[in-house]
Amino acid sequence: MTLWGGRFEGKLDPAAWALNASIGIDQRLASQDVRGSQAWAKALLAAGILTPQEALVIDQGLASIAEEFKNHLFAFTDSDEDIHTAIERRLGELIGSTAGKLHTGRSRNDQVATSFRLWLIENIPTLQAELGKLQKVLIQRAENDLGIIMPGYTHLQRAQPVLLSHWWLAHFWSLQRDWKRFESAAQQCACLPLGAGALAGAPFPVDRSMLAAELGFASVIPNSIDAVSDRDFAVEFLFCSALSGSHLSRLAEGIIIYTSAEFGFFELSDAFATGSSLMPQKKNPDVFELARAKSGVLLGDLVMLLSVLKGLPSAYDKDLQEDKAPVFHAYDTLQTLLPVLQGAISSLRVHPERIQRAIDANMLATELADTLVGNGIPFRQAHELVGKAIRLAGSQQKSLDQLDLPAYQSISPAFQADIYAALTVEKSLERRTVFGGTAPQAVKEQLALAKKLLEQSKLDVG
Amino acid sequence: MTLWGGRFEGKLDPAAWALNASIGIDQRLASQDVRGSQAWAKALLAAGILTPQEALVIDQGLASIAEEFKNHLFAFTDSDEDIHTAIERRLGELIGSTAGKLHTGRSRNDQVATSFRLWLIENIPTLQAELGKLQKVLIQRAENDLGIIMPGYTHLQRAQPVLLSHWWLAHFWSLQRDWKRFESAAQQCACLPLGAGALAGAPFPVDRSMLAAELGFASVIPNSIDAVSDRDFAVEFLFCSALSGSHLSRLAEGIIIYTSAEFGFFELSDAFATGSSLMPQKKNPDVFELARAKSGVLLGDLVMLLSVLKGLPSAYDKDLQEDKAPVFHAYDTLQTLLPVLQGAISSLRVHPERIQRAIDANMLATELADTLVGNGIPFRQAHELVGKAIRLAGSQQKSLDQLDLPAYQSISPAFQADIYAALTVEKSLERRTVFGGTAPQAVKEQLALAKKLLEQSKLDVG
């Protein structure tokens, strides 16, 4: 069955049917489509299009269908073109020709946009919850690893000492932005297209505000052409996913590097590591590599829809049918990935002694320069002098704390005996009490703030 | 001059210099970088790192540099690696070695992020203003073209009659979403990275809140590692641009089609049309074709940065330097395009007679079905019957209004004489009074709402 056969003489070619049918994808919208139809029946009743009796019968029929879906008893037929057709077909089987009244004033154009938005409204919070759990893991790691000082890297070169907790929290904040962005995407979804008809608006005075309230939409789209063509909400969701994927790829890349034998900072728990079919000794960070890869996958999903939309001319074009596959794919990708990252990170074993070994005195070169600054040397000159000290020390195979004072003074008399006191990691940390800095106290405050925001996020989703 | 030569023996290879130097791109950040430095000097003064005298001299030096940029008198040298280096170099020329104190506690990592964010904070409103002007043009068109009924298309096939004004307004709303999205991107920009140092936080107690207030940032990034690595704000800007580009491509595609000889709805003014070097008769919608193409260009810019970010490991990696080129490119693309679209659309000549000719009675098939619905036939069955009528009429080379009643009744007795009354375009429109529908009254209300929101947008930007 299709919803549109009347004017056609022949049947749709089977290959064309296969290309055209979206049931394989959009059956995920089943419960949303039922809900949307129930609300529509209510609106038709209010508008006087359905009698109370008809509305009741339709509502009950739809409720039965919802039950069938819930219990996996709904039977699709080969002739179900899409989920909307399948449900209307089934409704007819259940309640007879009254079913044919449900589609009055409605088009699949506004119907599918409504169901799809509903799906996202319902499912984005699930994703946010998984993001939140990963944020919580990061917070727990930050709490547990508070005492550990690690080399902070820029350009993958040792830069300055930071707290490991500070590093964990850096990733918390990027996920926090993701969380907010998904929130904003969900708001985009919550604008109601239903009542837009095919493109010109419903021909009956249905109350769209009531429909919105009924279905949990925050507002009503004020232009019926826009209502059936707008896919910004789906693109935004894909963008949030892709950008979040890029954050996860950064986290993953860090962990992959830190679990290499040469770094040796972290060790994967057996439950989140995999081996080699050939090399018995291997313990591979596959899950983090996949996290890194998924970033590319999610970017592909985003490009897919943005490219599909490019250059489309009119209100509704069939091209828009390609909106759901990448959205579901991106959603599933994150839903599969996030729980793994939660487990893999919380079960990660940290090797403080390996981390400590990686901190060398040259990482304190900035402290040394700052000491000179304290003695009145302009920073730019201090930087230059310490640069020369680095070079001199290097030529003697020494680190900065091993270079003796005469050697320093051969570069400049500005180097005084107080420089050695600057060359401790703890000092370096303690000085960075600025908001957002890596001083233990500052990190504790940051941690408290992160916890508060995470708590708040949970309340927001409810 | 570079800001980092001390530890190096040799000079940077010239080809490496050319690859590495970003001055060709980031010189656009000149005024933002000066402002950022002035604020930093103030913060160093407050933290006791600079004496009042030093701070004053630095501030005046920077002010002079700002003047030089403003008057195009600033002279770059071959050895200026980037805009930050150029400004510090020039400051040294102007005020001597005190200049070397400015960079105390600061790194280019936090500095460049600050300047770049400032640039976007300052320039996004300019883009929003251009968007707003285009929205205004759409509103004006909607007002002027209120009386014109056009075929609404889905699948580029005639669907139902709509008001041309309704079509114009559909595009207003997608731009309105863009406007809001840019607003949100600007807010992302307004989180201050300055004070994060290279990655560990400034080693002096600078007041980052004060810095934020001074520079017009709304908040302070609470983690120094995140502060130097976060490029979400730039990606968001590119996403807004790409999605807006896709909206402009839709508008452009519609106009391209409507200006074809076969449609003939619109005619370009000479001021916005171009000709052919070979075919003297051609009048081409180049500007709309370019608008359509730019959608692809903007998608490329977005992919560029998201792909650059993919898999990056640590706090700051040089890869991040590739953030500015696509942002500036996307910005310039829209800034070049939007004024042209404003002019081209406002000067478009509409041919109402051609539009009217394109409305055929078959577009009223839904009305016909609705009439049957009014007579108690379920919509699904009504749809089927009208489909058959379409087929029958087609076989007689007639449109629906030309088919006589016996013919209708040969399909079903449900067709009564009242059907002909339904077959008028005006009726079809009048019935769509639902919020967002295409009834003249509804469109007028929509127009009023659009005007109100546009006014509001302007106030928001100030």
Add this chain to the structure above:
Amino acid sequence: MTLWGGRFEGKLDPAAWALNASIGIDQRLASQDVRGSQAWAKALLAAGILTPQEALVIDQGLASIAEEFKNHLFAFTDSDEDIHTAIERRLGELIGSTAGKLHTGRSRNDQVATSFRLWLIENIPTLQAELGKLQKVLIQRAENDLGIIMPGYTHLQRAQPVLLSHWWLAHFWSLQRDWKRFESAAQQCACLPLGAGALAGAPFPVDRSMLAAELGFASVIPNSIDAVSDRDFAVEFLFCSALSGSHLSRLAEGIIIYTSAEFGFFELSDAFATGSSLMPQKKNPDVFELARAKSGVLLGDLVMLLSVLKGLPSAYDKDLQEDKAPVFHAYDTLQTLLPVLQGAISSLRVHPERIQRAIDANMLATELADTLVGNGIPFRQAHELVGKAIRLAGSQQKSLDQLDLPAYQSISPAFQADIYAALTVEKSLERRTVFGGTAPQAVKEQLALAKKLLEQSKLDVG
């Protein structure tokens, strides 16, 4: 069962298993994997690693497994991590511990690359055959529609008359390039990785040339690290698909426009058109819209893999597992789409009278200019004069052939009475006898060439 459990104490976390397992995707490689294993067993025999008896047992076991797959009798278990594991597990069930000898000297790294390449080697020709069938349809259309003159469009504006056959053939050639490109991609696939081991090469003297010959590879990859990391062949396949998709989008867009009511050049057969759930009169070109959309989908697939590969460090990283999903997706997309386009295009009804009506005399402006050129006026000046004639005619609501000679001569005396003879469509066509031109004779020659090449393509694939 996994192939790597020995060194691990715990079991893989179920969520990690779900992320990690690729069996849902790579089971499509079953028959290729069996063939690869059979060849490997042969090579191990030749290298003296297996006894003839062991090799025989393994070969027979694998043959049984191949039968099981062929007859859909192969039963996967929950513990099958991937197709390679599943097959080795099954082999053990069938032949006992000798199965454990098969993986000697082999790694999944070289194994999967081999199976995946084999899959493409086998399946690319199927895709080429479908492309070829579409090319054949275009040739048939070109033959059938030879007499029809249509407006050629540039910028979607009427430009110059061309033969409809010429237009069909334009699309033939872009598909011909696609065909060749897939051929080249298949050659990229035909370089053998097997024998590369995990990354260092097999530790036994297996004869890789013999393996290549056995499996139908044209050459052997000369570096074992490259062999396990190279995914160029998959990216090339995706690129061919995306570019071919862009050609199909161009063809589809043309047909969508030409089937609009306003153009009316083409009419879809009922077997390849779809209707609306709301509007009974609609006959929509969904299949062509989907063809257009798939172009974006295929671009997404390409971006996916290229982005996954970006920045990967070493020989084999798990990220490479993400190579198969986009390849299968792109393949299926084209395999679903191409037969539909074949049917939809060959069953398209052409309306010559509508096409003819779209040719107006202004399209002959270039001919007019060329006539002036024949009278000694430089083309640039002739272009200018005809441009003025166009403007003058336009102001009188006339086309060029309706403007009288005095009017022409008011522009320039260069216009002589012979100009009217130039203003026929047939003349315009006949003059374009240049190779590749649209003169009937030239098009017939082009058609003959196209047929010859298509025949040749078929022979190439065999």
Add this chain to the structure above:
Amino acid sequence: MTLWGGRFEGKLDPAAWALNASIGIDQRLASQDVRGSQAWAKALLAAGILTPQEALVIDQGLASIAEEFKNHLFAFTDSDEDIHTAIERRLGELIGSTAGKLHTGRSRNDQVATSFRLWLIENIPTLQAELGKLQKVLIQRAENDLGIIMPGYTHLQRAQPVLLSHWWLAHFWSLQRDWKRFESAAQQCACLPLGAGALAGAPFPVDRSMLAAELGFASVIPNSIDAVSDRDFAVEFLFCSALSGSHLSRLAEGIIIYTSAEFGFFELSDAFATGSSLMPQKKNPDVFELARAKSGVLLGDLVMLLSVLKGLPSAYDKDLQEDKAPVFHAYDTLQTLLPVLQGAISSLRVHPERIQRAIDANMLATELADTLVGNGIPFRQAHELVGKAIRLAGSQQKSLDQLDLPAYQSISPAFQADIYAALTVEKSLERRTVFGGTAPQAVKEQLALAKKLLEQSKLDVG
């Protein structure tokens, strides 16, 4: 001046002009455009459209213009819309109205496609030469570093020992594929569009084969519509660039990791390293980070053009003007990057002692398993037993060579005293003599092959 003003009353709006004009980009095609015009003049002469005298004057005028470009004396005017217009304008200044005859029978549509293809035909070899130089550097490194055994990594975990030379050569082969791919792209470029006119073919019997021969094209495009719309050659170039970029990103990523303090395998020469504005000790691999980033940039360029092409309808659309910017951008990106990589890699200092230290006995686990295989244990079982040995050794903080025989035999009596002999790195290498394996002898043969192919490549380009 434009080439098309005649029919227009007003002037093009300045903003529209700015959007539309391509002179800022396409002036790079100057010399190619002149050459194309010279060939066209010759063809017009042969076709009897130009007299010998006219052809001579035009040819000389064009030669003068070529000289002006060569000597940077060509003066653009504000009214030059594109390079074609600029050159025709200048020709008119130099030779008077005869210049107006040059464009006879030609359109910018075929002209620009010709010039653009010519540019690529001329410039791709330059890029190939740079690729070839980088390949040569890799070969030299492979020769110099022949004695060095390094850990081969998969999943960034130590896998098996390989020769450093083998690792360098792995990258040689991916660049070799790039080289070939660019060769194939250049062949795509070498199909001549000239003579196609606007879309219908030249109206004079110009000899397109002669034109092709004159300009160095290998063949003539057999359909004039295809000739003006085909941009496959540009997309292919961008694809080659993007895929090559992904190879360079892999090489760069490896070097970035190997130059980290923790790995310490490589050290950058000062000439190719950069420092930090804040941290005096830093020596950053900026050039390799930029190489990695450029991979994303090049992907963006590819997406740009593929997305621009998506959904275009007809022969020539203005959208195609967006083809050149990404091509030039990609070309410049690689031309800037490749020389830096050549210098940076050839000047890299290798630290053999750090590399040696990174090889631990556990990397020989596969050898151990192979030893058991030699004693008749199926590989799968051997893998399992060695896995257990790894676990046991790990629990004793030992590596495999430090575990004593009783401990081994507590796992299985299959472990015999001969196992210790297997646990040497040299043995592991020596066994991998298979073609493409990492045995010293095999690598030398590989090296010889690589050198031969590189030599051959050079001859191919000439």
